[in-house]
Amino acid sequence: MMLAEIVNKLDLNVLAGENLENKCVRGVYICDLLSNVMAHGQADNLWITIQTHQNVLAVATLLNFSAILLPEGLKPEQSVLDKACKEKIVILQSPQSAFELAGKLYEMGLRGN
């Protein structure tokens, strides 16, 4: 599924990143423990996390995630957004909880890894 479609259907805010229509999402992973994400996240995952510090960018880059999705209206500091733009990492945001977002993504046909 293309990332742009998910952003439109779930009405997500795009905090950083471009070319969403060219990015593919093949699964969803939700976790806030970075080592756990490193162990289990897969390429082209949409990653839902409440962590907003710089290191989520490293994790997303290393694992080739499609995007980071922050629930509950969380917003990283501007320096993190600037770095995400520079490294072409997509950061999305929604006022909804991780649970709500997961349910909607599942309804759209997306699955875990």
Place this chain on the structure above:
Amino acid sequence: MLNNNPQSKLRIEDMMTTGVITVLPHMTMRQAKETMRLKNISGMPVIDHANRLIGIVTVADVIQALDEQKLDLPIKERMTTRVHSIKPYESVNKALAIFRQHGYGRLPVVDDQNRVVGIITTNDIVKRLAKYLRLDEIEEITDFPNKTVQNHTLSFNIKGGDFDRAGLAASTIKKKLAELGISHDIIRRAAIAIYEAEMNIVIHAFEGQIWAHISKDKLQITVSDTGPGIEDIEQAMQVGFSTATDQIRELGFGAGMGLPNIKNSSDKFTITSTPGKGTELDIQIFLN
């Protein structure tokens, strides 16, 4: 390992601040407060008439006195008397170990007669070391002449506590492996192992180095740090065991999965550690 480390050659006198602001024990806490405010400092050694160290008074002591409305008491009644100090000829490593062990931000420097000759703070050390070690450098030594394959060696200096740059070694090595056409599965394992090793240095050590040597058959990663070391490696290898602070855990680290993740991502993995000195990892990932 320590002997090869430029940090071990650095002595306290190379980094300390001289001309220390000190106070006398009979002065009041109010005077201490004013001195700290005017000089914009957060702690001062307390000395006797012969300039000998007898205690230390900090902002925390002032706040406590303020809270108890005891600012007019003499410093000697509120100061900390069991003070750690360090000698000018001792190593910076020792100061770092004391800072780390006790969570101090400063140490009085005294001569053999216990007379205050300077003060050293974590900030002094960070500033001088960054300059001395050129920590921001990434070195790449590449293309050893080899008839059939080009070898690559990349090395990185990692600073303890530097979360902003954490992940740089892993992402740079990942990029290099991708350029060399290494398969996705192997790149993924390498990225996980290096990232976790890098985070271990950032979270637990004073500083460390990561070398990645890419040859025809394997990726060899050597990680070496100066830090507290690991008391019980078997325990550290268990999933869920962690010594990370709550602050680190709030950032999503310290789940006790780092070393197990490294092991699971490696084809060969060895770890050696000397408590109080540091830890070394040898990670091998076969490329075929």
